[in-house]
Amino acid sequence: MADHPMGGDPLRSGFEDPDDYGFETRAIRAGQPHDPRTGAVVTPINPSTTFAQDAVGEPKFGYEYARTGNPTRHAYQECLASLEGAGHGFAFASGLAAEDAMLRMLAPGDRVLLGDDAYGGTFRLISRVHGDAGVRHAAVDLTDPEAVRAAWTPETRMVWLETPTNPLLTVIDIERVAAVAHELGGIVVVDNTFATPYLQQPLALGADAVVHSATKYLGGHSDVVGGFVATSDDRIAEHLGFVQNAVGAVPGPFDCYLVLRGLKTLAVRMDRHCASAAAVADHLSGHPRVSRVLYPGLEGHPGHDVATRQMSGFGGMVSFRLAGGREAAEKVAVSTEVFTLAESLGAVESLIEHPGVMTHASAAGSALEVPDDLIRISVGIETLDDLLADLDRALATA
Numbered sequence: 001m002a003d004h005p006m007g008g009d010p011l012r013s014g015f016e017d018p019d020d021y022g023f024e025t026r027a028i029r030a031g032q033p034h035d036p037r038t039g040a041v042v043t044p045i046n047p048s049t050t051f052a053q054d055a056v057g058e059p060k061f062g063y064e065y066a067r068t069g070n071p072t073r074h075a076y077q078e079c080l081a082s083l084e085g086a087g088h089g090f091a092f093a094s095g096l097a098a099e100d101a102m103l104r105m106l107a108p109g110d111r112v113l114l115g116d117d118a119y120g121g122t123f124r125l126i127s128r129v130h131g132d133a134g135v136r137h138a139a140v141d142l143t144d145p146e147a148v149r150a151a152w153t154p155e156t157r158m159v160w161l162e163t164p165t166n167p168l169l170t171v172i173d174i175e176r177v178a179a180v181a182h183e184l185g186g187i188v189v190v191d192n193t194f195a196t197p198y199l200q201q202p203l204a205l206g207a208d209a210v211v212h213s214a215t216k217y218l219g220g221h222s223d224v225v226g227g228f229v230a231t232s233d234d235r236i237a238e239h240l241g242f243v244q245n246a247v248g249a250v251p252g253p254f255d256c257y258l259v260l261r262g263l264k265t266l267a268v269r270m271d272r273h274c275a276s277a278a279a280v281a282d283h284l285s286g287h288p289r290v291s292r293v294l295y296p297g298l299e300g301h302p303g304h305d306v307a308t309r310q311m312s313g314f315g316g317m318v319s320f321r322l323a324g325g326r327e328a329a330e331k332v333a334v335s336t337e338v339f340t341l342a343e344s345l346g347a348v349e350s351l352i353e354h355p356g357v358m359t360h361a362s363a364a365g366s367a368l369e370v371p372d373d374l375i376r377i378s379v380g381i382e383t384l385d386d387l388l389a390d391l392d393r394a395l396a397t398a
C-alpha cells in the first residue's frame with residue numbers, strides 16, 4: 001500500500017494539523033483522509049456494525065462495535081469539531097438527543113437557566129423530561145446578562161442559550177453571559193443551530209459546549225435528522241462520550257455521510273442564505289401589512305450591535321409579525337408557493353411556518369409562548385426575485 005500523505009490509519013485526521021487551514025478547507029478535508037486502499041476522495045459510508053480484532057480486546061484500528069464508534073461517524077465528528085474550534089465532537093441521532101446528552105450532566109435538584117425565547121422542543125425536553133427527573137429550570141431574559149446573576153441560586157449549574165433564538169431572532173451576548181455564569185461557577189451551553197460555526201464560534205466567545213440540530217443548515221438539504229455537541233472541556237467530553245455509548249442515540253452511517261456532505265458546502269450556502277435573508281428582511285420592512293420584522297441584520301433590531309460583534313453574518317432566518325393579527329398570519333402561511341408551508345429550517349428550499357401553532361405549540365401557556373401574529377421563514381437559496389414576489393403575493397391575501 002502506498003504511503004499516502006493523508007495516511008492509511010482510519011483514525012488519523014485528514015490533516016496533520018487542521019488548525020493550519022481555513023474554514024472552507026477544513027469543511028472539505030478535516031477528518032476525511034483519502035481512502036488508503038483506493039484513493040477515493042469521499043469518506044465511505046461504512047455500514048459495518050462490528051470490527052475484526054487482532055487479539056482478544058485488541059481491535060485492529062480502534063473500532064469495536066458501531067454504537068461505540070464508526071468510521072463514517074468518526075470523520076463527521078472530527079470535521080465538525082474542527083469547524084467549531086473544538087477539541088471533541090459527538091454526533092447524535094437528533095438535535096434533541098444531543099441536547100439530552102448534555103442535560104444529563106445535571107442531577108436531580110440541579111437547576112438550569114434558559115432563555116425566555118427558545119426552541120419549543122428544548123423547553124419541552126428541559127421542563128417535561130429532565131423536569132420529571134428532578135431537574136429544575138427558570139426562563140430568564142438573557143439579553144440582560146445581569147438577569148443571570150439575579151436568577152442564580154446555589155443549585156444553578158448551567159445556562160442554556162440560543163442565539164439568534166428560534167423563533168424571535170433575539171440575539172444574546174455569549175461573551176457577557178458566559179462571564180457571569182463562569183463567575184458564579186456554572187457552565188454555558190450555546191445552541192448554534194441558527195448561526196452555524198460559519199457565522200458564529202461560541203467556544204471562542206466563552207461557551208463550554210455547543211449544540212446543534214444538524215437537521216438544519218449543517219445537513220442543509222432537508223434529508224437527514226441529526227444532532228451534535230462540540231466541546232474543548234475534557235470533563236464534558238468524557239460525559240458525552242459515555243452517554244453517547246451508554247444511551248446509544250447515535251446516527252447511522254448514512255446519516256453521518258449526509259451531514260458530512262452538507263458541511264462541504266456550508267460556507268457557500270450560508271453566504272447565499274445571509275444575502276437573500278437580508279434582502280427579504282429589507283423588503284418586508286417596507287410592507288404595509290407587516291407590523292414588525294425580526295432580523296438581526298436590520299439596524300433597528302435590538303441585538304444588531306451584539307450580532308455585528310459576535311457573528312460574521314446575520315443568518316438566513318427572518319420572522320415577522322402581521323398587522324392583521326393571527327388570522328392574517330395564518331392566511332399568509334398558507335398562501336405562498338415558493339416558500340413551502342412546513343416545519344424545520346436551514347435547507348436549500350425556502351420554508352414558511354406559524355410558530356405558535358406549529359414548531360412552538362409546546363411552549364403555549366409558558367413564559368416561552370410566542371405571539372400568534374408571528375410568521376417565521378427560512379430563506380432558501382432559490383432565485384431572490386421569486387422569493388420576494390411569492391411573499392408579496394401571499395401578503396396581499398392578509
Ligand SMILES: Cc1ncc(COP(=O)(O)O)c(C=O)c1O
Pocket residue numbers: 094095096097119121122162166191193194212213214215225226227344
Ligand atoms: C434551535 C433548535 N435547536 C434544536 C432543535 C432540535 O433539533 P432536532 O429537530 O434535530 O431534534 C431544533 C429543531 O427545530 C431547533 O430549531
